[in-house]
Amino acid sequence: xxxxxxxxxxxxxxxxxxxxxxxxxxxxxxxxxxxxxxxxxxxxxxxxxxxxxxxxxxxxxxxxxxxxxxxxxxxxxxxxxxxxxxxxxxxxxxxxxxxxxxxxxxxxxxxxxxxxxxxxxxxxxxxxxxxxxxxxxxxxxxxx
Numbered sequence: 001x002x003x004x005x006x007x008x009x010x011x012x013x014x015x016x017x018x019x020x021x022x023x024x025x026x027x028x029x030x031x032x033x034x035x036x037x038x039x040x041x042x043x044x045x046x047x048x049x050x051x052x053x054x055x056x057x058x059x060x061x062x063x064x065x066x067x068x069x070x071x072x073x074x075x076x077x078x079x080x081x082x083x084x085x086x087x088x089x090x091x092x093x094x095x096x097x098x099x100x101x102x103x104x105x106x107x108x109x110x111x112x113x114x115x116x117x118x119x120x121x122x123x124x125x126x127x128x129x130x131x132x133x134x135x136x137x138x139x140x141x142x143x144x
Contacts, residue, residue: 001045002042002045003042003045004040005042011027013043014027017067020067020070021069033057039055040090041054042083051070051074052068054068055087056087056091056096061095061097062096062097064099065084065099068084080110081113098140098141099140100138101139103136103137104135104136105135105136111137114139121138
């Protein structure tokens with residue numbers, strides 16, 4: 001089941017965040033993001049257990065996808081694809097026309113997924129990531 005993230009989810013989401021990222025968001029960071037109008041965050045839940053989450057910051061008719069994370073033990077099962085597809089559907093219903101994201105240059109599985117969903121590489125942000133330092137591809141797609 002894919003549903004909107006709530007404050008009750010933040011402890012689990014924060015734990016998955018720590019497992020997936022070298023510079024994780026804090027619980028408070030997620031709570032602040034949830035409170036901002038225009039932002040949408042969702043979780044992927046199975047049998048009452050959160051297995052992943054993602055979200056976007058929305059401003060006018062544009063959105064920037066922030067973190068997309070799947071519990072390391074649950075990867076390669078289509079969860080990321082399902083979540084991003086659901087997020088794009090919510091963005092489309094909210095009137096979003098353009099979606100952007102950044103992804104590590106070395107993250108081939110994520111790049112492949114985004115390209116399959118219709119994202120195109122727009123450019124590179126030099127040294128965007130830290131720990132380890134790495135460039136990011138800027139990717140975009142337009143919704144109907």
